[in-house]
Amino acid sequence: MLAPYACRPEDTRGRLYPEDESAFRSCFQRDRDRIIHSSAFRRLMHKTQVFVVHEGDNFRTRLTHSIEVAQVARTVAGALGLNEELTEAVALAHDLGHTPFGHTGEDALAALMAPYGGFDHNAQAIRIVTRLERHYAGFDGLNLTWETLEGIAKHNGPVGGELPYALAEYNARHDLELSTHASAEAQVAALADDIAYNNHDLHDGLRAGLFTEADIAALPIVGACYAEVDAAHPGLDPKRRRHEALRRVFGVMVGDVIAQAQAVLAETRPDSPADVRHMGRPVIRFSDALWADLKQIRAFLFARMYRAPSVMKVRAEVTKVVEGLFPLYLKRTELLPEKWREDVAAAPGETALARIVADYIAGMTDRFALQEHARLLGGSG
Template identity: 55%
Template structure:
């Protein structure tokens, strides 16, 4: 049977998908590429950036040196991009844009995952706090310095909009960095992002809902028996054990992971397809003004996913072993921030040269930019260079 007959071949882009030929362009005008669409160029720029390479040494859940096979921000990001492309293909969206948003969505994360972000946010509270999504925007619009004609990556409007709003419209307390950028390049913060960004956002949920279980099993903090308390996992495990009663634990876990991803992806495709059929948007603009997220879980899957998240928070993210490592990482980030704020010489020479403004708020933001860009390994090395004793992360 030809693949086009069962829906896996080429399918033309839908009217509600983002069209690279109709892009709203870039902040700094550039000649178009003869061989790549604007969204393909964005994806390529993201992959070739310094920030993308740094993701390989940034924490997902477990600090890198705890084991070679645990996810890092980079492997997590690649997994998200694969799921985002699958969703985009099924829904007839622009796959390259969905991939670009997925690949860039975690650029602003600090070393040591959410622990580092929490510590840096508290240290930066007097000067507007710290938000990893705002930091992602700052990296791609300012801090990456590779091109002759502009700072940042000069990504297209659609990719930037997807980066900033992939989790929904921004209202209320919006990070200052996003507001500052939006003043000269309006990303329509109060409207929903395009469908490609929505696909990337839910792909993120699917990836970490599944792969954090895998890492928890590998670390020995979660067991298959414990997962029988979680309805979504229990149902899948029961099917696997009925089919393969003698299967070993490692293969059983892998069957759980692959089947859970498939189940969640297919649920999103069915739900999004029904939403699109019901609302019948005739253009990307009608998606932006729809007032709802269209690429989403069904009500039953949303409930099951919420129960799974609660399990992960109780048994993995808040596990005493994880919390002990987080406490040590918290000390490292706080110590480094305080030292850089009080000692010019502690910063590397190129960052000292960039620190032209000396008021306290600008200095704090400069230090936060430097710290947020660190990998786990570099942060530990810097702490050992500047302090007599560094907390043990082992």
């Protein structure tokens, strides 16, 4: 049973290119399936979150992260009476636009693209699902429903001011109403992203030896979860102890989002998805108390993980990879694969060429970017 504020397949605003719908799958199921079968989704397997792919097989990749986000998102959506299929579609697609080397690669590419309209991974995800995936006979992209595209574009909130080039380009053809909030389903996907990375960055940081359990014992939520495990299972094997504590951290965040959302929805009583979009504030959020705790955890992770000397050293190295490849491809387009050279031949001007080069580099996996840099520029790949 869906809540009145949930998105219903039968009420979809449809696809840019009309299609006959399936007799067996809802339109949002089909969106989810198209995302899973896309080339960009498969490439997430070799794009990492914080650590570069060769640093270890057990760290999260963009793919495992996206799957974890989708799992959390479905749980929260189900508890709130939302459409789980739409929620999952947005969750699985939310990182499709990420470059190799995580946010480091995005920062480098954004700086290089500043003269050409900039680069933003959410906007790039829209470009991928509406243009760069080229498998279907009748259209470029995946021809996703309006609701899924809206969720990808603005799951983090309304998008205002000067729009990223890729988002502005598509929105001019297909208005995603960027000034409003997204559906409750997309808002759930955004919070599920926060929950997943807050939890797994603690786990990956511990695994990498950037900090220890003793270092995080004083952190809010985390310390209490470790104490709870120690009380219930004294002398537990260290790996099991870590797992038991961090799964409790996970549970605290999920439980808080559900409880807070239920309170907001009970207070505001939206009767439709449109009411949610025009509420003027998110309906899916952490409580103020938990958000304050999470800010302390994020500050710790920023100092001890994202800015750790070993991580910063790799950040500098991979920044040079992106900074080397971008101007090289701009100058020597014959180095691009044939299908990309065909796009270059049809590109009207320098900005269009830069966007094609950015598309190509953004689609690279960590491994391929390192290999291409080594092959073309003699860097260490």
